[in-house]
Amino acid sequence: MTSSADFIPAPIRPPLFGSECRPLWLLDPEIHFLNHGSFGAVPRSVLEVQNRWRERIEHRPVELIDRRMPELLELSLDSAMDFVNGIPHSSGFVVNATSAINAVVRSLNYAPGDTIATTSHVYNAVRKTLQWVARRDGALYEEISLPLPVTSSEDLLDRVLESIPRNTRLLVIDQVSSPTGLIFPIESILEQLRPRGVQVMIDGAHAPGMLDVDVRRYLDLGAIAWTGNLHKWCFAPKGCALLGVHPDLASRIQPTTISHHAEDLFARRFQWQGTADFTPWLSVPDALAFGEATFGWDALTDANHRLVTWAHQLLCHCWAVDPVSPLDGSMIGSIATVRLPGRLRERFENAASLQAALYDHSRIEVPVMDWSEQWFIRVSAQAYNTPEDYRALAEAVSTLAG
Numbered sequence: 001m002t003s004s005a006d007f008i009p010a011p012i013r014p015p016l017f018g019s020e021c022r023p024l025w026l027l028d029p030e031i032h033f034l035n036h037g038s039f040g041a042v043p044r045s046v047l048e049v050q051n052r053w054r055e056r057i058e059h060r061p062v063e064l065i066d067r068r069m070p071e072l073l074e075l076s077l078d079s080a081m082d083f084v085n086g087i088p089h090s091s092g093f094v095v096n097a098t099s100a101i102n103a104v105v106r107s108l109n110y111a112p113g114d115t116i117a118t119t120s121h122v123y124n125a126v127r128k129t130l131q132w133v134a135r136r137d138g139a140l141y142e143e144i145s146l147p148l149p150v151t152s153s154e155d156l157l158d159r160v161l162e163s164i165p166r167n168t169r170l171l172v173i174d175q176v177s178s179p180t181g182l183i184f185p186i187e188s189i190l191e192q193l194r195p196r197g198v199q200v201m202i203d204g205a206h207a208p209g210m211l212d213v214d215v216r217r218y219l220d221l222g223a224i225a226w227t228g229n230l231h232k233w234c235f236a237p238k239g240c241a242l243l244g245v246h247p248d249l250a251s252r253i254q255p256t257t258i259s260h261h262a263e264d265l266f267a268r269r270f271q272w273q274g275t276a277d278f279t280p281w282l283s284v285p286d287a288l289a290f291g292e293a294t295f296g297w298d299a300l301t302d303a304n305h306r307l308v309t310w311a312h313q314l315l316c317h318c319w320a321v322d323p324v325s326p327l328d329g330s331m332i333g334s335i336a337t338v339r340l341p342g343r344l345r346e347r348f349e350n351a352a353s354l355q356a357a358l359y360d361h362s363r364i365e366v367p368v369m370d371w372s373e374q375w376f377i378r379v380s381a382q383a384y385n386t387p388e389d390y391r392a393l394a395e396a397v398s399t400l401a402g
C-alpha cells in the first residue's frame with residue numbers, strides 16, 4: 001500500500017471552500033465527515049430559517065396551517081420546480097424519495113406475468129417496495145445484474161438493455177446509484193425503452209444539487225415519474241423531496257397517506273397527508289438560495305465533482321485496488337465508491353465493524369458497504385470537505401489493512 005503523501009496534488013479549492021466554510025454548518029470539526037450522501041447536512045442559516053417558520057406557525061397555528069399553507073407551499077414548490085425544471089401541475093412535495101416511489105408504484109397495478117424490474121444497484125428500501133408490489137399483484141420481481149467495474153455510460157446502457165427481462169412492465173432506475181455512486185444514462189435508457197412500452201420511474205434521490213436535473217425532459221422522453229431529495233445535496237432540512245409524474249398519469253397517483261384532498265390538484269393531494277411538519281418544505285427557497293449565494297450551484301457541483309474525482313484516484317492508488325468506474329470521473333457526480341483492500345475482510349467481522357472502527361479510532365464518518373459479496377467504501381464531497389479528509393481515510397484504511 002502506498003502513502004497518500006506522494007500522490008498527485010489535490011485540486012485547488014475555490015475561495016471559501018474547505019475549512020473556511022465549515023463553520024457555516026454545525027458539523028463537529030473533530031470529524032472527517034465524508035458522508036454527505038446519506039442524509040445531507042443542513043447549513044446553520046437554513047436551520048435558522050426553518051426555526052423562524054416553526055415560530056410563525058406556533059404563533060398562529062390555525063392561520064398558518066389552515067389558511068396560509070397552500071399559498072406558502074406554492075411559492076416553495078415554484079422555486080423547487082425552477083431548480084429541477086419540473087412541471088408544477090403534476091409535481092408535489094413529499095418527505096423523502098422512499099415515500100415518492102411508494103406513492104407511484106403502489107398507485108399502479110400489475111398483472112401475473114408482468115415483471116417489475118430494477119438493477120442490482122438499487123437502494124434497498126426501493127428493492128423492498130418493488131418486491132412488495134410484485135407480491136401484491138402476483139407479478140415477478142427481477143434485478144438486472146450489473147457487476148463492477150463499469151467502463152462507460154455506453155457499457156452500462158448496453159448491459160441494461162441486453163438484460164432487461166422480456167415482460168418488464170415497470171423499470172425503476174437510479175439516476176445516481178446509492179451503493180456504487182454511478183450515474184446511469186437515464187435519457188438513453190428512456191429513449192430505448194419507450195418503444196417497448198416499459199414504464200420507467202427514475203429514482204433521482206441523489207440528483208438535485210449534484211447533477212443538472214431536467215424533469216420536464218425525462219417526462220417528455222416517456223418517464224412515468226421522477227423523484228429527488230432536496231435534503232441530501234440541496235441543503236434543505238430533512239424530510240424534503242420532490243415527486244414529478246407524467247401529466248397523463250397524475251390523476252392515478254395518490255400519496256402514501258390518502259387524505260382530504262384525494263381528488264384535488266396533484267400538489268395539494270401530496271401537500272396534505274394529515275397534520276405534519278411543513279417547515280422543511282417551507283425552507284426550500286432559502287436552502288436553494290444558500291447554495292447559489294454562497295458558492296453558486298455550478299461552481300459548487302463542479303468543485304465537488306473535481307474533489308471526489310481526485311479522492312477516487314487517491315484511494316485506488318493508495319490501496320492498490322482496481323477502480324469500479326473510470327478514473328477520469330466521467331461516471332460520477334459528488335460521490336465515489338471505492339473497493340476496499342481484500343485483507344480487511346480477514347480482520348473485521350463485517351462491514352459495519354470496519355465502519356465503526358474508522359469512526360472510533362480515526363474520527364472518520366464514511367459508509368462501508370458489503371455489496372455483491374465485496375466490501376466498498378463510498379466517499380462524498382461537499383463544499384466543507386478538504387483534501388486532508390480523504391488523506392486521513394487513505395492512511396487509516398492502509399493502517400487497518402496492515
Ligand SMILES: Cc1ncc(COP(=O)(O)O)c(C=O)c1O
Pocket residue numbers: 037038095096097098099123125126174176177178203205206229
Ligand atoms: C438511490 C436512492 N434511492 C432512495 C433513497 C432513499 O432516500 P430517503 O431515505 O430520503 O427516502 C436513497 C437514499 O440514500 C438513495 O440513495
